[in-house]
Amino acid sequence: MKKFAVILSGSGVYDGSEIHEATLTLLAIHNNECEYQCYAPDIEQHHVINHITGEEMPEKRNVLIESARISRGDIKPLSEFKVEDCDALILPGGFGAAKNLSTYAFDGVNSKVLPELKEVLINMHEAKKPIGAMCISPVIIANVLKNTTLTIGNDEAVANNIELMGSTHLKTSYGEVMADKLNMVFTTPCYMLDSNLVDIYDGANNLIESIIDNLPK
Amino acid sequence: MKKFAVILSGSGVYDGSEIHEATLTLLAIHNNECEYQCYAPDIEQHHVINHITGEEMPEKRNVLIESARISRGDIKPLSEFKVEDCDALILPGGFGAAKNLSTYAFDGVNSKVLPELKEVLINMHEAKKPIGAMCISPVIIANVLKNTTLTIGNDEAVANNIELMGSTHLKTSYGEVMADKLNMVFTTPCYMLDSNLVDIYDGANNLIESIIDNLPK
Numbered sequence: 485m486k487k488f489a490v491i492l493s494g495s496g497v498y499d500g501s502e503i504h505e506a507t508l509t510l511l512a513i514h515n516n517e518c519e520y521q522c523y524a525p526d527i528e529q530h531h532v533i534n535h536i537t538g539e540e541m542p543e544k545r546n547v548l549i550e551s552a553r554i555s556r557g558d559i560k561p562l563s564e565f566k567v568e569d570c571d572a573l574i575l576p577g578g579f580g581a582a583k584n585l586s587t588y589a590f591d592g593v594n595s596k597v598l599p600e601l602k603e604v605l606i607n608m609h610e611a612k613k614p615i616g617a618m619c620i621s622p623v624i625i626a627n628v629l630k631n632t633t634l635t636i637g638n639d640e641a642v643a644n645n646i647e648l649m650g651s652t653h654l655k656t657s658y659g660e661v662m663a664d665k666l667n668m669v670f671t672t673p674c675y676m677l678d679s680n681l682v683d684i685y686d687g688a689n690n691l692i693e694s695i696i697d698n699l700p701k
Numbered sequence: 702m703k704k705f706a707v708i709l710s711g712s713g714v715y716d717g718s719e720i721h722e723a724t725l726t727l728l729a730i731h732n733n734e735c736e737y738q739c740y741a742p743d744i745e746q747h748h749v750i751n752h753i754t755g756e757e758m759p760e761k762r763n764v765l766i767e768s769a770r771i772s773r774g775d776i777k778p779l780s781e782f783k784v785e786d787c788d789a790l791i792l793p794g795g796f797g798a799a800k801n802l803s804t805y806a807f808d809g810v811n812s813k814v815l816p817e818l819k820e821v822l823i824n825m826h827e828a829k830k831p832i833g834a835m836c837i838s839p840v841i842i843a844n845v846l847k848n849t850t851l852t853i854g855n856d857e858a859v860a861n862n863i864e865l866m867g868s869t870h871l872k873t874s875y876g877e878v879m880a881d882k883l884n885m886v887f888t889t890p891c892y893m894l895d896s897n898l899v900d901i902y903d904g905a906n907n908l909i910e911s912i913i914d915n916l917p918k
Contacts, residue, residue, distance in 0.1 A: 495712065495713070495720075495770060496712070496770035497770070497773050497774075498774075500770075502773075503712075503720055503724060503770060503771055503773075504724055504727075504728075504773070507720060507721055507724040507725070507898075508724070508728065510721070510898055511721075511725065511898040511899065511901075511902055514897050514898045514899045515898075515899055515902075534766055534769075535766065535769035535770050535773070535774045536765070536766055536769045536774055536776065538774070543760070548753070549751055549752065549753055552751075552752035552753045553712060553713035553714070553717075553720060553752050554720055556714050556719075556720075556721070556752070557714075557715075557752045557753055557755070559753065680731050681724075681727055681728040681731045681732075682728065682731045682732055684728075685728055685732075
């Protein structure tokens with residue numbers, strides 16, 4: 485049974501992993517008769533957002549502990565990730581990808597990626613194992629791996645930043661996957677478009693299927 | 702287009718709504734070409750649980766604000782719920798149903814249901830509009846509406862409590878729905894069984910389909 489590592493960044497679209505994208509990725513993995521292990525960095529969230537008002541709350545939360553809400557407690561610190569333990573890796577979206585896993589939300593093309601995640605991505609790439617990224621997460625791939633072909637849907641500002649970071653951006657619509665088979669990088673726009681839940685599940689399922697199709701037989 | 706009210710109880714299986722059940726309910730509603738509005742009570746959570754260790758954290762969180770993480774911010778306080786605004790109502794599971802929406806986790810057959818939720822359920826029942834309940838949430842129905850027929854899967858202690866509260870319990874397996882058409886109450890076990898995500902989506906989809914089939918044409 486093929487195994488996916490899913491890297492979470494908290495629990496909630498505005499300060500962590502987008503819950504629908506993360507949950508529907510886990511469903512798509514099971515639906516394709518594969519298994520998963522969730523990981524998250526054991527770091528403080530950049531901030532905590534009240535998801536009704538959009539305002540910052542005077543609290544501190546830990547990315548690993550909050551991510552465990554999505555995985556029902558079964559999660560490992562990202563520091564324990566080993567390339568040999570998985571067949572492929574997925575980064576769901578949500579602002580956590582741009583605030584906790586990287587500084588993209590604040591620094592754009594000059595953003596930094598969390599060093600332990602950067603190492604994981606470089607090691608996966610060197611092992612020629614597939615990396616999937618959803619929604620805004622492809623900006624992390626663009627930051628770490630140059631000369632890839634990626635999609636975040638059709639947002640011109642983000643697409644332009646991806647090009648400035650040294651990769652190629654191609655526009656996609658609901659549920660579509662950009663498969664860069666040379667780099668084994670697979671991306672899909674999800675909530676970077678004005679998607680509904682059915683579109684998100686389509687995208688997650690298409691992403692997982694595309695990756696499985698490109699795994700060694 | 703038929704409209705479902707989905708009542709959340711926080712965000713995370715151990716102190717709020719079970720995230721997979723809630724998310725897959727929203728997906729099942731869209732997948733059946735219906736729409737939803739999420740609601741949650743504007744109250745403090747009973748407690749905050751670290752989902753890795755299972756231990757209580759020295760924090761306070763608000764049920765409505767945390768529930769908004771599951772609905773991407775689009776949520777109303779339960780006090781604004783009106784029977785005429787929906788065609789059916791769903792209670793996903795998670796310990797939030799037994800700790801925030803009721804005291805079932807602590808008081809069993811002697812538990813109390815949050816008064817504003819009790820009123821909502823009585824009003825729905827009097828209007829003969831369908832109520833769906835997943836996982837542990839049928840204990841709330843048993844508490845408020847007597848002489849219903851319900852399922853929580855096959856847990857003997859909880860089934861026994863449902864009988865003691867004056868309803869009938871019938872065993873069900875993965876993805877099955879108990880449809881009490883006389884009372885317009887529909888229940889499915891979800892994570893009360895050792896389900897995987899595919900089972901949860903089956904259960905959610907079967908629940909929504911069963912309710913739609915019993916709506917006035």
